[in-house]
Amino acid sequence: MPSMGFDMTEGKVSRWLKNIGDAVTRNETIGEIETEKATVDLTAPVDGVFAQILVQPGETVPVNTPIAVIAAQGEQVGAPAAAPTEKQKEAAPPTATETPSQELRDAAAPKPMQAQTAPATPSPSPNGERIKASPLAKNIARENGIDLSLLQGTGPNGRIIERDVKAFLQTGAPVMPSAPATKPAPVTPAVKPTPAAAPTQLVAGEQALSKMRQVIARRLLESKQNVPHYYLTMEIFMDEAMKLRAQLNAMAANDAEKLSVNDLIIAAVGRTLKNFPQVNAYFKGDKMEMHAHINVSVAVAVEDGLLTPVLHNADQKSLKQIAVETKDLAARARANKMKPEDLGPGTFSVSNLGMYGIDEFAAIINPPESSILAVGAVKKVPVVINDSIQVAQVMKVTLSADHRIVDGALGAQFLQALKKLLENPINLVLS
Template sequence: MATEILMPALSPTMEEGTLAKWLVKEGDTVSSGDLLAEIETDKATMEFEAVDEGIVGKILIAEGTEGVKVNSPIAVLLEEGEDASAAEVATSGGGTSVPVADAPADTAPAKAEGPDDSATPAPAAKGDRVFATPVARRIAKDKGLDLSQIKGSGPRGRIVKADVEGAQVSAAPAPAAATDAPKPASTDGQKPAMPAGMAADTILKMYEDREFEEVKLDGMRKTIAARLTEAKQTIPHFYLRRDIHLDALLKFRSQLNKQLEGRGVKLSVNDFIIKAGALALQAVPDANAVWAGDRVLKLTPSDVAVAVAIEGGLFTPVLKDAHLKSLSALSAEMKDLAARARDRKLAPHEYQGGSFAISNLGMFGIDNFDAVINPPHGSILAVGAGVKKPVIGSDGEITAATVMSVTLSVDHRVIDGALGADFLKALAENLENPMVMLA
């Protein structure tokens, strides 16, 4: 039976994408694992694979098409012996649907409303009709399984190969589908919609007598706009500011870089800030936390995200287990992640996660600023430039020192003021006494 290949969700925020390039053409035979196309998500261009075998009967979405919704049909796969007419039947609603490369469970786009059905896959049957891939049907037939008794894990509850491979023949009839269906969520106490701001038409009318260029939003810019609007509207930010003296760190860094020169390693101030933040999360473990809707998750490892500016937006790649890595290892990993971020070659798992982020604009001459928390993180550190300033020394004399201003933006649902202050103090102590980071 002809099956539809559906647009996959390749990142947590992906609701639509651009079908950048087809790697197959109509009439090609494909097997499970073969590359089918390149998809541009909101963050990167990614290849995706077939999960079934067959012949590409019809390509429904031309390459270069933007705004293709997740789970919408993009091509039709035929079984051996089927002709092109079967593809027409499938596109008119007479076929089944099969996903391409199954995405991890946490990469499905969040639903705006409705019951939470994440714990129970949607039933594969609708009335007397069972939705399953051809491979799943063949395996079920060989094992003597009743497909109507199996819940599918594919898009829209389709039964895929993995569902039937792990299934066992059961003599007992399955409960009626109606008893398995989740109850509709109550609309009582439903949160009002967030204000959307002025409509585009209203703004266009305001400037209709002025010359302007209309800039089209790409997927990344749309995602940044949506997530940061959500962050400022839903996260109760507060801010902690502190000056950090850098002279000891700059001297120590210079000495280390001379010793590491033969290995081709050159440590940046940002490398020390990453390490200092990772160790501070270990020293103040209650600050190593994220907001999870109705609870707080306290992380054990220090996974530190670092903002990287790219053309048209930014990435926040995550250095996992940063507290366990040497400064030179963190430096090399950060350089690699930043380079691939600028080429938009990062995989979703490389920019997801973490509890704490660093945004450093000091290299651009910014003295201080307030950063917006990237949900679900509990905090983000805004780093300004190191500037020579007059300071009063411990002996009461006025001397010159290199001072860096930092601001910690904190989610008050996760971290209270005193806890945030403890974390910022631990971070500052690491930077002002850099040798302790090697202990």
């Protein structure tokens, strides 16, 4: 299972495109891998014969687990080359010149423990305290989708035990201890539509979170909780940039080469970042990590979620290249057909809601990046120029930055430079 990104720990084989015995050539697509973020093509690392499938479609395995065998022409493939799992190691009999009799072996080597079921998710109560519940009670609660914080434990020390969960399952109401409950009454029901009636009628429907949404939830919460964000907003006059865009688009050979406003911004961001290595960096605990490349993550809305495919080396690409590649990137993201390199690593994000008429907004940093630029709509507004009121095309951008490595003044200087470049856009063509 290849790693498709620094934060990828496991992946699912969605399907194999080759049959056993098929010849494969290097870089040929042989299957599809589903990561937490996207489905990506799996390409053959070498020429050879597709000899063995070790991981079936639908199975999820950790990164670096062998998933298939490509043999050289004519090579005989034996047993799977999979490394022994921990369990297999544990179960392996001790080596000895002569094994002792069964009864002694039983005495010496207790049977490996039963496969453990996944631990119950610790459910913090609404006020954040740890909920005391027996492992069995947690187990039953998990199987039935019951939120333990709704229950009142009647076991020792207020522990929630089996009878409490079973009573809740039967009646939909907590077992009431003799003393009145001190907990505030819960407002959100947490029971799945089970045979037991839900305690209230607030819920109209439920939907399990997709893997992507779980990732979005986890990563953005992590970011907002752990990264000290601050926000800088700046107006950028876009008349010149819009003029340039119109000129270039008039010359475009085809639709793919046509520039969007966002392409201009990506180009400007890439070129500006060259002079701001500290913005193009990750905070890494006791150090900051500056990057050799400027890879711009482009936020793309997709069905039921958001992806941030990466445009590599944005500073070095021409406007035309950027126009072509970002279109391609967005199309692949929407089609759930991202390539491994599309997944990153990004070094700076751009999120644009201008097409929805949003004036300005503040975005959440996409970790481990240090900054994200939120782009609003380009609008004609009255502005004061040389003491007279004129009409100008103005766009507001908001930089969200990680204060641990990007201080306010640095962020402001970055925006100044970006503004200067977009207001003198000929430099986008020249650089």
